[in-house]
Amino acid sequence: MCSRVLGLVREQIFAGLFGAGTAYDAFVVAFRIPNLLRDLFGEGALSAAFVTVFSDYDTNRGSEATWRLAGNVLVFLAIVLSIITLVGTYYAGTIVDLLAPDYRLIAGKTELTILLTRIMFPFLIFVALSAVVMGILNTRGRFFVPALSSSFFNLGSIIGGVSLALLFPRFGQPAIAGMAWGTLIGGLLQLLMQLPTLFKVGFRFLPSLSLRDPGLRRILVLMLPATIGLSATQINIFVNTNFAASCAEGSVSWLNYAFRMVQLPIGVFGVAFSIAAMPVLAKQAAIKDTGGLRQTFTSSLVMVFSLTIPATAGLILLADPIIRLIFEHGAFTATDTLRTAEALTFYAYGLFAYSAVKIMVPVFYALGSTRYPVIASFMAVAANIIIISLTISTFQHRAIALSTSCTMAMNFLFLGGVLYWKLDGFPLAYLARGTLKILLATAAMAGLLKFLLPYLAGWLHGPVLLQLAGVFLAIVLAAATYGIILHLLGLPELTVITEKISQRLTGRSGAR
Secondary structure, eight states, X not given: OHHHHHHHHHHHHHHHHHOSSHHHHHHHHHHHHHHHHHHHHTSSHHHHHHHHHHHHHHHHSOHHHHHHHHHHHHHHHHHHHXXXXXXXXXXXXXXXXXXXXXXXXXXXXXXHHHHHHHXXXXXXXXXXXXXXXXXXXXXXXXXHHHHHHHHHHHHHHHHHHHHHHHHGGGGTOOHHHHHHHHHHHHHHHHHHTTHHXXXXXXXXXXXXXXXXXXXXXXHHHHHHHHHHHHHHHHHHHHHHHHHHHTSSTTHHHHHHHHHHHHHHHIIIIIIHHHHHHHHHHHHHHHTTOHHHHHHHHHHHHHHHHHHHHHHHHHHHHHHHHHHHHHHOSTTOOHHHHHHHHHHHHHHHTTHHHHHHHHHHHHHHHHHTOTHHHHHHHHHHHHHHHHHHHHHHHHHTXXXXXXXXXXXXXXXXXXHHHHHHHHTTOOOHHHHHHHHHHHHHHHHHHHHHHHHHHHHHHHHHTSOHHHHHHHHHHHHHHHHHHHHHHHHHXXXXXXXXXXXXXXXXXXXXXXXX
């Protein structure tokens, strides 16, 4: 939550300083290039494969072998990513032309994008090493510090980036380049802040580089199908960026601001549950506890639905006031608010599926069946191209958000069906009952919001403080309504959460 809120603050600063035009369009495409590889080496194939193998070593082998594996992976990764960074920096111009060829139509836009790409490419090294450290800490039961590390990325980006953005124009450099250097500073901080906790859990850096190490080879074998699968995701991002760059000026920015908003619940619910569930699933698979694995997966899925389905309804109904409140300042205009809110609405439809897939993929890793997410990813590429091609002329930038939601829903249905087969079934009746309760509570919440919004219209279009009060009131009343109804309907996962919170609060007050 801290990370995503700080991420929104970072986007607010971008919106206020640069709006939705040439400079921010260039930054988005430039950051997307190392970020495509970050998805692969950071939060994607490497993270899941490393946690699976490291958990096995931690459970079944001694600490010496476990730390030697970690050292070998860190050295190997640092060398490979340094080579990739050097190659990517050298060929930055070619890569930018492939991603956004229409930027050549606007004077200086391609050149600015190339400059920003070369500045930000080394970010990949920091974030990938950070992901390995996060995997070690998660396996050792430490979640708070690794989760907080991305907040330090945003802090570095905000403090370092804004300071340099204000300073650079005095030396004839574009202000947006300061934000690019801030991204690099943030990536380094994300890695460094985890190191003290890493050494506290007993980590010993045993540097070595052995390509014959069976643990390293096993990680690479696990990564291979996932890398192919994630390459499909990168193709999708490439296609989306290419289409967005061909739409009206500012389309890349509108889509990015909207996706950042929808990333808040994805990060808080989907990614957080995925990170927490991954070591548990890996250990259950290691000891062949299929029943426990089924239960962990199903319960995690219900919990994710209980948070993302109402979030979807809230984002759709409050898209316009939320975007106006957060972004409509400085260079960000009312037109930018309208276009960003349209994209946010279409992205929100796929929120439940996006978060659920984050839970499903670690199950496939735990089972050693990584080819199915690969198949799903390539199906998504084909569907994405077809949907955007059919709708882009009518919906423009909204077509990209719509296609993203549709392909994620297809991905969810396919992976869900395969998992049902691979796990010899899981409690569908339990899942259906829980989902029905969530939908009923969400419908009541949405009804309340539809009733409230006309009465809050004056606040939501007024000064910033009134807008803040109006949005806050709507969210609090909606969340309270949803929570009360879900509690009355008796969702077990909600009961577990409320009991845990109650125990924590009671324990702390008792300690005082």
